[in-house]
Amino acid sequence: MDGFDAFVRRSLSVSTEIVAHIETLISSGSLEPGTKLPPERELAQVLKVSRVSLREAMHELEAKRVIERRPGRGTIVLEVPSHAQALYGEVSESERTLRDVAELRETIEPKFAQLAAERATRATLYALEQMLEKSGRDLSQEESLKADISFHMLLAQASQNPLMVALNSLANSWTESVRSFSHETAEARRSSHHGHQLIFTAVRSGNGAAARDAMLAHLADVANLTRGSYPSF
Known part of the structure; x- marks a missing residue:
């Protein structure tokens, strides 16, 4: 999973660092609109974080309209309208x-x-x-x-x-x-x-x-x- 394995922990809360990392991947074009993110369990393993921290990050990204959780389809990076x-x-x-x-x-x-x-x-x-x-x-x-x-x-x-x-x-x-x-x-x-x-x-x-x-x-x-x-x- 290109980009996700480059996640490096710093000194902020885990969920904050996850949000920052994913936003950077999107802004740099590494994650393009329409991309489906890996399943929660798999992504947590790749990032080496707990699923609780990952869920907190996903909630923030969803609230900011960066991603969208779609029933039956998973989590998607939002497309440009x-x-x-x-x-x-x-x-x-x-x-x-x-x-x-x-x-x-x-x-x-x-x-x-x-x-x-x-x-x-x-x-x-x-x-x-x-x-x-x-x-x-x-x-x-x-x-x-x-x-x-x-x-x-x-x-x-x-x-x-x-x-x-x-x-x-x-x-x-x-x-x-x-x-x-x-x-x-x-x-x-x-x-x-x-x-x-x-x-x-x-x-x-x-x-x-x-x-x-x-x-x-x-x-x-x-x-x-x-x-x-x-x-x-």
């Missing part, structure tokens, strides 16, 4: 200008950050912290972009609003190719990581306004980095 999925192919690659990407992100992502500060659980904060630790390493452009998208996906999940999560998934599908240019150099990757650190600090403190402002500043930095690659931006 079909009406959002239908929009994925509506805009062609050639129609996604750099300005369009910047304006889209500046419109929606500060709200994600604000809601994350107001609603994030301990598990989500832990997952964000782990993702920050990973993105602070010496990563390639591709690895840095993947960590970047995962960080922002975790913020959307922290909003505990399934429509926000769907909107973020849609935005990722439209912006990934352009965002890659803001990870071209080591300096750019360090700048992105620094922006994430400031956002996380505000989210962890529960300050929605500060989180929103930190996100706006981060997106402005990203726009400047992208403008360096594309002077026509």
Whole structure:
């Protein structure tokens, strides 16, 4: 079971760490929407946790609309709503200008950050912290972009609003190719990581306004980095 066997205990409650681990697997794409999780007994054995702790984690994930327990089918990672999925192919690659990407992100992502500060659980904060630790390493452009998208996906999940999560998934599908240019150099990757650190600090403190402002500043930095690659931006 790819991903689940990478579970490492830290110092938080067991259920909190399970939630953080599963949220990270989902945000990184290791667990895709529609994936059926292993049966409870099997998953508890793989994670080396009690079934009581696992049930507590599953209850939290279900309450956050990350998973759904379906009679006769088991536990499923929730799909992006079909009406959002239908929009994925509506805009062609050639129609996604750099300005369009910047304006889209500046419109929606500060709200994600604000809601994350107001609603994030301990598990989500832990997952964000782990993702920050990973993105602070010496990563390639591709690895840095993947960590970047995962960080922002975790913020959307922290909003505990399934429509926000769907909107973020849609935005990722439209912006990934352009965002890659803001990870071209080591300096750019360090700048992105620094922006994430400031956002996380505000989210962890529960300050929605500060989180929103930190996100706006981060997106402005990203726009400047992208403008360096594309002077026509």
